[in-house]
Amino acid sequence: MLAAIVVLGVACVPACRDTTPAPATVPGHAEAPGPPITPRVPDNVVIISIDTLRADRVGAYGWTRARTPALDALARAGTRFERAYATAPITLTSHASLLTGRYPPGHGARHNGMRVSGEVRTLAHILAARGMATGAFIGAFPLDRRFGLAGGFADGYSDTMPRDDRGRARNERPGRVVMDEALAWLAARGTRPFFAWIHLFEPHAPYEGDSSPGGVGAGARSASDRYDDEVARADREVQRLIDALQARNDTTLVVATADHGESFGEHGEIGHSLFVYDTTLRVPLIVAAVGRASGGAGGRIVQAPVSLVDVVPTIHELLALPPPDADGTSLVAVMADPARAPARALYAESFAPLIDFGWSALRSLRVDGQKAIAAPTPELFDLAADPGESTNIAATNAARLQALVQRIERLSPAELPRNAPVAQDAEARARLQALGYVATAPAPAQGTRPDPKDRRDLAARIAAVTSGELTGVALRDALTRIVHEDPRNAQMQMRLGFAWLEAGDCPAAMPHFRAAIDAQLPSADPYLGLAECEGAAGRAAAALATLGRAMTVEPGNPVVLANAGILELARNEPARAITRLDAALAIAPDLHVARFTLARAHGRLGHRADAAREATELLRRLPRDAPQRAEVQRLLDAVR
Numbered sequence: 001m002l003a004a005i006v007v008l009g010v011a012c013v014p015a016c017r018d019t020t021p022a023p024a025t026v027p028g029h030a031e032a033p034g035p036p037i038t039p040r041v042p043d044n045v046v047i048i049s050i051d052t053l054r055a056d057r058v059g060a061y062g063w064t065r066a067r068t069p070a071l072d073a074l075a076r077a078g079t080r081f082e083r084a085y086a087t088a089p090i091t092l093t094s095h096a097s098l099l100t101g102r103y104p105p106g107h108g109a110r111h112n113g114m115r116v117s118g119e120v121r122t123l124a125h126i127l128a129a130r131g132m133a134t135g136a137f138i139g140a141f142p143l144d145r146r147f148g149l150a151g152g153f154a155d156g157y158s159d160t161m162p163r164d165d166r167g168r169a170r171n172e173r174p175g176r177v178v179m180d181e182a183l184a185w186l187a188a189r190g191t192r193p194f195f196a197w198i199h200l201f202e203p204h205a206p207y208e209g210d211s212s213p214g215g216v217g218a219g220a221r222s223a224s225d226r227y228d229d230e231v232a233r234a235d236r237e238v239q240r241l242i243d244a245l246q247a248r249n250d251t252t253l254v255v256a257t258a259d260h261g262e263s264f265g266e267h268g269e270i271g272h273s274l275f276v277y278d279t280t281l282r283v284p285l286i287v288a289a290v291g292r293a294s295g296g297a298g299g300r301i302v303q304a305p306v307s308l309v310d311v312v313p314t315i316h317e318l319l320a321l322p323p324p325d326a327d328g329t330s331l332v333a334v335m336a337d338p339a340r341a342p343a344r345a346l347y348a349e350s351f352a353p354l355i356d357f358g359w360s361a362l363r364s365l366r367v368d369g370q371k372a373i374a375a376p377t378p379e380l381f382d383l384a385a386d387p388g389e390s391t392n393i394a395a396t397n398a399a400r401l402q403a404l405v406q407r408i409e410r411l412s413p414a415e416l417p418r419n420a421p422v423a424q425d426a427e428a429r430a431r432l433q434a435l436g437y438v439a440t441a442p443a444p445a446q447g448t449r450p451d452p453k454d455r456r457d458l459a460a461r462i463a464a465v466t467s468g469e470l471t472g473v474a475l476r477d478a479l480t481r482i483v484h485e486d487p488r489n490a491q492m493q494m495r496l497g498f499a500w501l502e503a504g505d506c507p508a509a510m511p512h513f514r515a516a517i518d519a520q521l522p523s524a525d526p527y528l529g530l531a532e533c534e535g536a537a538g539r540a541a542a543a544l545a546t547l548g549r550a551m552t553v554e555p556g557n558p559v560v561l562a563n564a565g566i567l568e569l570a571r572n573e574p575a576r577a578i579t580r581l582d583a584a585l586a587i588a589p590d591l592h593v594a595r596f597t598l599a600r601a602h603g604r605l606g607h608r609a610d611a612a613r614e615a616t617e618l619l620r621r622l623p624r625d626a627p628q629r630a631e632v633q634r635l636l637d638a639v640r
């Protein structure tokens with residue numbers, strides 16, 4: 001019921017803190033104008049982040065075709081920030097700002113696959129130290145605990161993705177599953193106050209549904225329409241959360257937002273992560289109280305520009321905690337009186353061009369209705385007259401632009417710091433690539449790096465490939481064009497190799513695997529593709545030599561070890577196979593094909609007990625409905 005959702009427009013005035021269990025310090029804003037709307041501090045806090053959700057695709061933000069009743073109701077009941085911006089159009093980077101209140105240079109995770117600095121405290125650390133239960137419920141791999149956001153979530157960081165029928169971990173999971181877990185966790189908290197972070201991945205590409213090229217297939221729908229479908233699915237999970245919180249006998253502060261937007265061709269971009277235009281930086285931000293709190297008028301709209309770094313300071317003030325050490329500022333005063341908008345300079349960046357392609361990073365500053373972007377060809381936009389950022393006014397405002405670029409340089413240099421914390425292992429890199437984030441290329445020296453704007457056509461074609469939206473012939477055609485234009489793009493050469501391999505055409509695939517290897521892609525993957533083709537042609541010795549080279553590129557890659565073991569058994573070397581397969585399974589015990597081959601290798605040598613042990617272990621590890629179970633059972637029966 002909407003009526004039960006009330007806004008937390010301002011923080012508590014001192015008199016009302018009597019009703020709260022353990023207020024920390026007297027908030028310094030008791031004189032803020034406007035009526036105190038909610039006469040108490042909330043018991044709980046929930047941040048819900050909907051990945052890749054553009055603000056302008058939410059009904060409350062004006063999208064007439066939206067099916068977002070839950071977010072719209074939250075906005076009607078609470079405060080909606082019309083101009084909220086991410087600090088980077090990238091999942092990990094942006095979420096790290098949301099949860100620490102720091103710009104990316106302050107938390108260190110400048111791109112997916114890097115690590116949040118261990119010295120930075122998240123909101124979870126702070127609220128856990130105040131005695132609140134803290135739990136996180138994650139929808140996709142870029143926020144896996146290895147990337148550094150799990151610290152502080154003392155009561156659970158749920159980031160285990162389901163496995164496919166080959167035993168490989170998937171990279172995302174349905175919001176329904178995430179919300180099931182979160183709601184079960186909330187229900188088990190009893191009366192202890194909690195902080196939950198819930199991450200829904202639905203709107204991220206690929207978008208579910210028929211994507212037949214040109215929309216010719218029965219039921220084929222455009223990417224944009226299927227994106228709206230995914231947003232609607234995420235909104236249904238938000239509704240389940242609101243229903244659960246309303247049924248409680250306490251009050252929960254809900255912050256609903258996104259980590260970045262999505263581009264459907266604006267500025268020549270597909271997807272997100274490259275540019276820092278508002279297409280991918282503008283996000284919804286809605287703050288509301290849900291549950292037992294009473295009274296108050298909702299539906300406030302704040303026009304002042306705000307950033308995701310403001311969320312942590314705002315939550316601090318609403319909980320009557322002392323201000324945190326953060327780059328952002330509390331929005332409580334402007335929530336109470338939208339006319340009190342403070343003068344702000346909001347920073348955002350993208351280091352994906354540098355890290356993925358060796359192109360220049362992009363850094364931006366939004367101040368006084370203008371936005372400057374530091375790049376080889378810098379840009380300046382008048383956001384009031386030109387919200388679409390289509391006209392670069394740099395030429396006629398050179399002094400202004402120079403001053404802003406100097407401010408940007410002070411906030412963040414164009415280089416990454418040396419020893420930036422990277423949490424990249426082979427598996428992590430492969431899983432991030434599968435979600436559309438590209439490979440690490442050696443960066444050329446600053447000054448020689450291309451401006452991403454000058455590569456936008458190439459970038460858009462690459463993004464169309466990495467989005468996962470293209471398949472079959474369309475995918476091979478797109479990749480063929482890319483490697484024709486950019487033959488040194490090792491990642492795309494490798495992808496084209498795998499696209500041909502998937503089509504069963506090894507003669508077409510092998511030159512592209514070799515090109516990726518020659519371009520020194522720092523990955524075992526092109527070797528794995530090449531070895532698969534060599535093995536399929538009956539050239540086991542050549543394939544094993546290729547895998548040997550892969551082991552020097554990526555020592556300890558379990559898939560390389562497993563494939564070497566499979567090849568050794570295929571050429572009737574079971575003892576050598578066992579050595580390789582044992583090594584693979586010691587690193588990755590859920591490589592089911594490796595364990596099946598290991599059982600067969602033991603059987604080949606007459607090690608019936610060892611074979612039975614491995615087959616039994618495999619049955620224990622395989623999902624209950626896995627199609628391979630029958631074959632494993634036959635092997636087990638044969639060696640018993």
Ligand SMILES: [Zn+2]
Pocket residue numbers: 051052090091092204259260
């Ligand atoms: Zn994201």
